[in-house]
Amino acid sequence: MKKFFLLSFILISTSGFAQIELRNGFFQYKEVFVDTDDFQSDYLEKLEKAVYEIPKDSPLRLQVLNDIGYYYHTRNLNVALDYIELGLEEARKKKDFYWEGRLMVSQGAILLRMEELQLAEYVLREAILKIPESEAWLLYTNLSYVYERKGLLGEAFVYASKTLEIGEKYGDNKAIAMAYSDMSNLFWKQGKFDAALNYGLKSLELFEKRGLKDLDYDFTLHLVGQFLVDLERPKQALQYFQHSAQLGERYGFYNNLSDTFIALANLQTKMGDYAEAQLSGLEALRYAELLNNEFMIMRSYMALGKVNNDSGDYLQAANFLETSIDAVGENFGDKFYLSLVYEELSKSYEGYGEFQMALVASRKSDELRKEVFTGEAEKQIALLQTEMDVTQKENTIKLQEAKLDSQRILQIFYRTLAGVLIIILFLLYRVFLRKKKYSTLLEKKNEEKEFLLKEIHHRVKNNLETISSLLTLQIAKIEEPKLRQIMEETYTRVQSMGMIHLSLYKEGNLKDVKMKEFFKGLGRFILDTFDASGRIKFSVEMNSLELDVEAAIPIGLIVNELISNSLKYAFPNQQTGQICVSLVEKGGSLFLKVSDDGIGIVENYPVQGTGFGRELISLLTRQLDGKMTLVNESGTEFNFEFVLNKAA
Structure with missing residues (x-):
């Protein structure tokens, strides 16, 4: 939409200003991302030069000041705030309440990104009465961001719904797209990745219909990418x-670039490409520091901490994560991201042996999550989502009824038939509503059960981690070798069970355990525990296989015992060697093999240790209705066969 203003003065030559031109006595301004997407690196510099040639009594001056300030927040927050405050000063002198309100919305958006959440909320609420309802969607969008950053997801969803309501009422696709984008982010924070992806794709579709690829379209692309990572x-x-x-x-969207490189670092870390992940994390930090945005700086350091955690450099990871917390302070408003930092920090401390500090960080993470994910917020969002869906269906039905009315006016001959059809449709609609209500109730109950089951696995995992930490602290104080060995064996058994529950919690599949990935993680853990990673090669030779938790835990404990025994007895005097694990399903049975190329078991050699490990293996084998055979050639090989209906 082009803006024209009649001027009573001669403007300087406009050849240098592609966005502002004087033509036939009229002043023409192309709004970026409304009339054009020509937002190149020099766009803001051109507007800065042009704005001082516009008289202060021209309404165009306030619009240009607002645009400069709003779009500068993608590159330099302090410069952006200076222009907005200049515009506000001029608007108040002229008593131009409309532009005062618009400028206050931009001011609130900038203060939000400067982490001034309370002040941003105050400014946005003051602006509500100053701008027309049709243009208030950006105000409500930023209020939603404020509450999201405070960890109040229910209230954030209320304001996202207001944005959607305004967009639908006035047919504004940009507002609808913004609402869907915001809702997708809120669903993601709740762990509802499918719903997040659905709303994110709906938002992108609307943005693309507009044909202008702006800041918010760019951010939604990043969000959808994040949802796909989690899926x-x-x-x-x-x-x-x-x-x-x-x-x-x-376009120079520094905030979006920082966001995207953070997500890329997390994805590359997940794929095991740690070198590229480190570079992405540093790139995210560079853009965050250019923008001088504490929130983005905090998240960039968190991404770098995660990279180093996953690559095994726990001390460097802890340094990054502690810097992340220092960047925003322990009382930072966004408790969701702060909880993630403490969760990673707990892993770092545990990685280099600071178990007490790890326990404190883990508890802090749990406390922050409980403040964000409250039952009240969950119910509030679910209720608003239901109301929103019902409203959209009602609007669709009204449109259909209007079309039927038009047909009845044009075609009198079909009145009777149309009446019958309406009755039938009404009855079918009532049946549909009943089925929909019943289906929604079942779905809600299933979601609640799934959430509770996930929470149980999470709590079991946390409790087992606490027990492991306590055992580690106790082991450090035991000097008697045999008792120390017993405690260490107990520690690895607890960790084995804890890894099962961690797998269930992280993967999102609350019933089945991916055994290949579990064995790899268990092997790495035991090798690290025995300080044998440098001399023992551990391999898992099997295809992907999933077992339910009732079978996975006893099989995991058996493998834990056998790997531990191999490391203790099969490779004396720091010998090198290899240990191999495989598990296959065939003919209604499970076949487990654990082998090493060590010295083997000497005949008639007395039982070493307490013998509890052998008793445990025997007991677990019987529990799974299995049998065990031992091959003592070129090392040791244990073979197990379990009946599938018992083991799985």
Whole structure:
């Protein structure tokens, strides 16, 4: 939409200003991302030069000041705030309440990104009465961001719903797209990745219909990429991140670029590409520091901490994560992200042996999560989502009824038939509503059960981690070797069970354990525990296989015992060697093999240790209705066969 203003003065030559021109006595201004997407690196500099040639009594001056300030927040928050405050001063002198309100919305958006959450909320609420309802969607969008950053997800969803309501009422696709984008982010924070992806894709579809690839379109691309990562679709996620980065670099959206490189670092870490992940994390930090945004700086350091945690450099990870917390302070408003930092920090401390500090960090993470994910917020969002869905269905029905009315006026001959059809449709609609209500109730109950089951696994995992930490602290104080060995064996058994529950909690599949990934993690843990990673090669030779938790735990404990025994007895005097584990399903049975190329078991050699490990293996084998055979050639090989209906 082009803006024209009649001027009573002669403006300087406009050849240098592609966005502002004087033509035939009228002043023409192309709004970026409304009339054009020509937002190149020099766009803001051109507007800065042009604005001082516009008389202070021209309403165009306030609009240009607002645009400069709003879009500068993608590059320099302090410069952005200076222009907005200049515009507010001039608007108040002229008593222009409309532009005062618009400028206050931009001021609130900038203060939000400067982490001034209370002040941002105050400014936005003051602006509500100053601008017309049709243009208030950006105000409510930023209020939603404020509450999201405070960890009040229920209230955030209320304001996102207001944005959607305004968009639908006035047919504003940009407002609807913004609402869907915001809702997708809120669903993601709740762990509802499918719903998040659905709303994110709906938002992108509306943005693309507008044909203008702006800041908010770029951010939504990043969000959809993040949802795909959590849904285990990394290749698709990478495409969205690359598209987002291209737009960010084209337009200079430093905040979006920092967001995208953080997501890329997390994805590359998940894929095991730690070198590239480190570079992405540093790139995210560079853009965050250019923007001088504490929140983005905090998240960039968190991403770097995660990279180093996953690559095994726990001390460096702890340094990054502690810097992340220092960047915003322990009382930072966004408790969701702060909880994630403490969760990673707990892993770092545990990684280099500071178990007491790890326990404190883990508890802090849990406390922050409980403040964010309250039952009240969950109910509030669910209720608003239901109301929103019902409203959209009612609007669709009204449109259909209007079309039927038009047909009845044009075609009198079909009145009777149309009446019958309406009655039938009404009855079918009533049946549909009843079925929908019943289906929604069942779905809600299933979600509640799934949430409770996930919470149980999470709590079991946390409790087992606490027990492991306590055992570690106790082991450090035991000097008697045999008792120390017993406690260490108990520690590895507890960790084995804890890894099962961690797998269930992280993967999102609350019933089945991915055994290949579990064995790999268990092997790494035991080798690290025995300080044998450098001399013993551990391999898992099997295809992907999932077992339910009732079978996975006893099989995991058996493998734990056998790997531990191999490390203790099969390779004396720091010998090198290898240990191999495999588990296959065949003919209604499970076949487990654990082998090593060590010295083997000497005949008639007395039982070493307490003998409890052998008793435990025998007991667990009988529990799974299995049998064990031992091959003592070129090392030791234990073979187990379990009946599948018992083991699985």
